[in-house]
Amino acid sequence: MNINLKIKNCFKLRVVCLFSLLVFNSYIINVNAQQGKKISPYLFGLFFEDINYAADGGLYAEMVQNRSFEYAPADTPQWHSLTSWEYVKQVFSYGSLNIETNNPIHLNNPHYVVLDIQHVGKHATGEYSDIPENKGTPGVGIKNLGYDAMIVKAGEHYDFSMFARQISGKPMSFVVSLQGTDGKILVEDKIIIDSKDWKKYTTTLTASENSDSASLLVLGTSKGKLAIDVVSLFPQNTFKNRKNGLRADLAQLLADMKPAFVRFPGGCLVHGDGTNNMYRWKHTVGPIEQRVEQKNLWGYHQTMGLGYFEYFQFCEDIGAKPVPVLPAAVSCQNSGGTWRIGGTGQQALPMEDMEAYIQEVLDLVEWANGSATSKWGSIRAATGHPEAFNLEFIGIGNEDKITPEFQERFNMITQAVKAKYPEIQLIGTSGPFSDGEDFEKGWAIANKNNLPLVDEHYYKQPEWFLSNLNRYDSYDRKKPGVYLGEYASWGNKLKNAIAEAAYMTTLERNADIVKMASYAPLFAKKNHTQWTTDMIFFDNKEYSLTPNYHVQKMFSTNYGDTYYKNIISTEKDTTLSASCLKDNKTGDIILKMVNTGVESKNMKVNLSKFKNFIPDAEQITLTGDAEAENTLENPTHIVPKNSNTKVSKSFDYIAPPMSLTVIRIKTKTKY
Template sequence: MIVYLAVSLTVLAQSARQQTTSTGKKISPTLFGLFFEDINYAADGGLYAEMIQNRSFEYSPADRREWHSLTSWEYITPVFSYGSLNVETNKPIHPNNPHYAVLTIEHVGQPGVGENSKIPENKGVPGVGIKNRGYDHMVVKAGEKYAFSLFACQLSATPVALTVSLQDPRGKILSESKLTVNSKDWNKYTATLTASERSDSTSLVILGTTQGKVGIDIVSLFPENTFKNRQNGLRADLAQLLADMKPAFIRFPGGCLAHGDGLGNMYRWKNTIGPIEQRVEQRNIWGYHQTAGLGYYEYFQFCEDIGAKPLPVLPAAVSCQNSGGTWRIGGTGQKAIPMDEMKDYIQEVLDLIEWANGSVSSTWGAKRAAAGHPKPFNLEFVGIGNEDKITPEFEERFKLIYDAVKAKHPEITVIGTVGPFPDGEDFTKGWKYANNLTVPMVDEHYYQQPDWFVRNQYRYDAYDRKQSHVYLGEYASWGNKLKNAISEAIYMTALERNGDVVDMASYAPLLAKKNHTQWKTDMIFFDNEKVCLTPNYYVQKLFTANQGDYYYDKIVSKNSKDSTLAASCVKDSKTGDIILKLVNGGTASQSMKIDLSAFKKLASQAEQVVIAGSAEAENTLENPQAIAPVQSKIKVSKSFQYNAPAMSLTVIRIKTQS
């Protein structure tokens, strides 16, 4: 029997600013979205579907001390062939891509001939070449097609024949194609490789099989089955998981990645568009290499593909305060672009808006069109800065950028920053500065223990609605157990309640690759084949996929003495659906009373999704289903009671009858 706790019943939120139950309070329709940063190998080796590591021979000790131009490549001379492999820079395909491999084939052996015929090394395809195992080895599947390409130029008097193959660890050829490099100019050569069988430790092998000398660059291998079958596209399974969340927006490319480790490491958007061979690769602030293959064009395209608004974040003309290895000593490494360079930098920001929204007759709109997208991307938001230390140098440069964007593009909402913590010096100074400038929205960040989110669920109730609004750009509790996710769910009901001042929110970080995780808490873990959806992912998905644009007060009642109980009620005005989110972060089931008398023509049966389990439960790549949502139907009426399981989130979606 369900017993309703009649003692100390309260409504979920008490605020003089909220409207009456019958009309609802209009809240942000873009409240819940995603934040993507290339941390934990989230891009190269992750969401970006390129399978070759160091495809352009641009790795260097600047990325990682032990790395060099041939990292991830192996020089091979099967069947007693011989020659040489070098890396050169004197005739690059483009100045932005200076390194390339030079393969010299002096002698091509003959398999199974003479006295060496019984030696194992004297079997297989002879030649001089290179082998790449990708990011922690490549997985290929039987019958699936893979798009191979490389740029090459003939450096000898005669053409050079190449054999390209996929091979398993024993050297068995799973697919093979032949090419001939016969031009002194850099040209692109392509082939389709179809795997004959599955292998989870595949290598790509390129062999020169005739005498000669050849330059090789930008060696690429993509599954043909990318998300939406896009060329230079995204890994289909990971991208689909994000699309399934139905996020209102995506913030990219960071994070600390955006303002970088020093001025020379800032993420400059112009370096990440255009042909792959012309993009600028560089060291990643998180300690590895980024190819810029997943660049601004791909970010915007992905947003469009899944119906999310793009939210690019540009540096505020200062580098990360933790630049130069100052993470442990309080962050004193912030550097500022010289003032005599600010005019050009401001133009770079304005050019981005023109690139995204300009007509095909504009300078930068024409570049977007040339890349294959003549229609504007309909950019509405631009973030300026990320967790920056609020110094005089920051304030001076931010104001210059903000004023310029506001003057030329008043239709663009500029989002400022108030440091990396929920309080403290930078938070206080950042908020004061933003309000003085009347910045429309500022970006708050914080990572805290689960109980912090429970204690602070009323944080935004007292925020001044007449001042800058909030974008909660990065937040998470420290951990991926169910108790972490439920604490976040409690907090997210409060974000809905305050959706008139909190305009946007996104969990962080998003992706983490096995054996390459640099952050304690993430939403999705993965390897080259499998994914692990955390309880945090399921909570985020239930909120992002069930967003509303009106919040209703006095719908759900609960025991006011229990801070682990929370709920919200929103309406999706596009569908007419009423959406209840009921959270119980306690150790025992609890009853809540739902009063839907304010709504008309409600269906008597609703969709219900429940996430529940042990507080310490978590999913892993080895056991990815320890926690999973359970879908069912539930009967509803104008007034009913719901018994929320211990440690649970329940979402009830009720349709209105036509």
């Protein structure tokens, strides 16, 4: 309870004070004595954007690439409906394959394969028995190569499914198998296609051995004609064993950070490349065969398998607040590649479409928070989640050019949400830079609309962060709070991470006005990166945690609710930064000390404000060569080291060069 809260009503003040004295007396006295400052409970979180193949082929555990045959040249010029697929004819079998659209599963998913198996061969004998065409099971079908091949593990279970319908008269038999690069069968099973209507067929495949380069073969073994769509293969071992779930190891890395929130799905992905490419949340919920796939702004494709339901469910699974970001009814100012000529290619939804779009924004709140009997709440419940997701935050816009068209539509959206759902905290946008015209205009709009938060973004050299450690000290506490939604030092070397650590101590110092912060981008897949400074690098098998990740985790897992000044003395050394927090839920005192210099430096710690602390403390230190970095080939070059240390009422700490140290001190009582 904050006793500094000013309550005009005298009677209420007396009641609150009396209650406080009776119930929280020791806690209040302690806070007063220490002069701590209450800070944001959700400062450090995550920002996820489908860039660098972060979703499809990454965090989203689907193993089949282009499962619905919706790839197109609009995604990437050389792509088409059969990208990542091979047409297979085995053992003298033959037929034909076509892509059709005249009778799809759903209008949102128009393309599908028509397979016409005209002849199923037989194994030859004698002089023809050893030719390649005589190998394997006789039949005609399709093979998927996955996202840079598929990783399968011996004994692991994989859920296969596909939609199919008969076109010819008789049921058709199929063999579904996982194969190694040499064609070796790792596992196979049989299914019968027996319906002239679209029907989902499933089986579970258990691999007999490990393979780093597997593929999925769907092979028709009887004559006939049929349609196939949405061919899917998922490991059963997803994060929390969720169906249509997330890659377990990558998701666990995020859960281990204990983020207070997750912002999604972008990023520039949100407002898209033109208004027809804006990210529309309604296109991403419901059965996957009914979701609207589309071009990814970053030059590939979005299946929307990782959609709003999956984002919200993941947030719930890891105890993080969901922070969806919606387009402000305008596209990216760099639409059509206009960034090459300085923009602006911003497009705006026509005003006659704004009523429907505003309703779409309002419907999101009902979908997330409405009862299971409400219109959109019932759609959430039908997906298997009758309970509300308890949405509290919505971002409107992302790094937008603050044009008159943007301002008009932004105001319309925010006013409508505030009128119907005043409890929702809206987050404005201030452009992609730390200052400048869009930054000033974005803040002016936020001030005029009295928004709770403004989203600031900036990517800078490490020297910028070190020369701007006082940036938020002078921000007006009576104006909207800051959400630092995207920031990073250009690079993944230790020196970049330590510069960010120094800056993060100042975010803690100013966490009464800086309410939220998230590093960006989050993921980058090997050989598929559009943005080279990222937190986690990965391929289909492994991952590498950057020094930046370790810094972020050390801060987010060692956070508190109260900031204390003048606990750690840096003697005005500009290479040193420090922060002291207390977590009143546990009673722990948390010290963070950063040395950005090339020599060891002394810091003086005075804990006399705190009572009943235990001298035996936990210490985590990240240090090393400034130019060092982690790679997929050497992922543990720079890692934090855990140790035990002794603390006292007053002690010196020698901070290693280029280091972040966290010391966590237990107390005998929480208060």
